Amino acid sequence: MKTSELTDLNIAVVGAGYGGAAAAKALSLLGATVNVYEQASQVREVGAGIGLRPSTMDRFRQWGSFNAVAKVSSPSDYFEILTATGEPIMKEAWPGINDFAEETKTHLIHRGDFIEALLGVLPEGMVHLGHKLEAIEDKGGRAVLTFANGNTAEADLVIGADGIKSVVRKQLFSDKEPVFSGEHAYRAVASTDHAYGMVVDDNFRMYIGSRTKIYLLPLRHRNQMSFDITTLSGDSSWNPAMTKDDLLEVVEGFDERIVNIVRDLDLDTVNCRAVYDIDPIDVWHSDSVVLLGDAAHSMLHHQGQGANSAIMDAGALADALQDAESVAVALAKYQSTRKPETDELQRISRQGWAEDEVDDVFPGQKTSTNNQEK
Numbered sequence: 001m002k003t004s005e006l007t008d009l010n011i012a013v014v015g016a017g018y019g020g021a022a023a024a025k026a027l028s029l030l031g032a033t034v035n036v037y038e039q040a041s042q043v044r045e046v047g048a049g050i051g052l053r054p055s056t057m058d059r060f061r062q063w064g065s066f067n068a069v070a071k072v073s074s075p076s077d078y079f080e081i082l083t084a085t086g087e088p089i090m091k092e093a094w095p096g097i098n099d100f101a102e103e104t105k106t107h108l109i110h111r112g113d114f115i116e117a118l119l120g121v122l123p124e125g126m127v128h129l130g131h132k133l134e135a136i137e138d139k140g141g142r143a144v145l146t147f148a149n150g151n152t153a154e155a156d157l158v159i160g161a162d163g164i165k166s167v168v169r170k171q172l173f174s175d176k177e178p179v180f181s182g183e184h185a186y187r188a189v190a191s192t193d194h195a196y197g198m199v200v201d202d203n204f205r206m207y208i209g210s211r212t213k214i215y216l217l218p219l220r221h222r223n224q225m226s227f228d229i230t231t232l233s234g235d236s237s238w239n240p241a242m243t244k245d246d247l248l249e250v251v252e253g254f255d256e257r258i259v260n261i262v263r264d265l266d267l268d269t270v271n272c273r274a275v276y277d278i279d280p281i282d283v284w285h286s287d288s289v290v291l292l293g294d295a296a297h298s299m300l301h302h303q304g305q306g307a308n309s310a311i312m313d314a315g316a317l318a319d320a321l322q323d324a325e326s327v328a329v330a331l332a333k334y335q336s337t338r339k340p341e342t343d344e345l346q347r348i349s350r351q352g353w354a355e356d357e358v359d360d361v362f363p364g365q366k367t368s369t370n371n372q373e374k
């Protein structure tokens, strides 16, 4: 689109998570007027870490946000997969480190620091908190949003970046509900001083036991580590109850140091949730409304690609708007660029467990992990 057409564009982003914040940055750099509407009165993230892949970091470089993210993260060279007791299974450099003009490593970051860095590079006044979207009306070349606080907004382009339970998706594109994976994730951040020597460098390690995986992600710049236990469970309540004894039972048979870390955890700081994803949806856009991030393609976390995909979506959407002759054409181009990749990630991430592990825990029950194409 021509520069004058882009600067005339009025864009509303629903959701100030990673995807919404990144899209707001990328699209405002094109010159468009961008407003972000977030339901929460304060944007917060759970205490856990994630790895930002080289391609994600390169997008930040393009948007001038690299330093904001780099200064609250640690560069990492590789990831390693080990058995429950620490015997190595595989070790691999993060893919993509040498794909860019400058060497670009994966960066390990605390989720709270990440959202702060993304929101911190947006112009003052762009994000409107306390705006929970209740209804969206697609009027062809524009759309109208109605919020629970009584406010309304109209835009030439609406981006539904409102997460796995997306209202935009449900009202315009698919009313299918999220699918329970048959997993629980227990996530916490603890001091490296209490890591029993398990944090030795800046690299990510996954320990695989029977029906349980443990992800240990160092946050050296904070003298902390992120500790994520993912285990098979039949309890589909979004925020399942859990005791220290339950947790200790889940890590039985793991390296004694891992068991000790769990023993020391302060349960009040552990985020417990059942894990859900969505089935791929056929269409992500109309002529003036488009889905992005988890709203479009929520996936299980085994590949560590959900937040990364949301950032890549934001980049692809900005590229498409710049290259295409109209918003409608750009949205089609964006979907055709991104959907094959995220469809595949959704599929692969459902294959995190051996068939017999899943069948043992869920005989005859439908979850996303035992409903996979094998």
Ligand SMILES: Cc1cc2nc3c(=O)[nH]c(=O)nc-3n(C[C@H](O)[C@H](O)[C@H](O)COP(=O)(O)OP(=O)(O)OC[C@H]3O[C@@H](n4cnc5c(N)ncnc54)[C@H](O)[C@@H]3O)c2cc1C
Pocket: 014, 015, 016, 017, 018, 019, 020, 037, 038, 039, 040, 043, 049, 050, 051, 131, 132, 133, 134, 161, 162, 163, 164, 165, 166, 167, 185, 187, 275, 292, 293, 294, 295, 299, 301, 303, 304, 305, 306, 307, 308, 309, 310
């Ligand atoms: C256990 C676990 C571990 C994970 N680990 C990783 C990892 O290592 N690496 C990785 O890349 N990804 C990981 N992910 C996935 C990652 O967290 C998500 O893919 C990512 O948060 C998606 O970002 P998003 O902006 O699309 O959605 P969200 O982060 O869900 O943000 C959506 C935003 O929209 C707002 N919102 C929702 N509804 C409304 C409404 N009606 N009106 C206004 N605002 C609304 C929400 O409040 C929120 O701020 C993990 C996920 C889980 C569950």
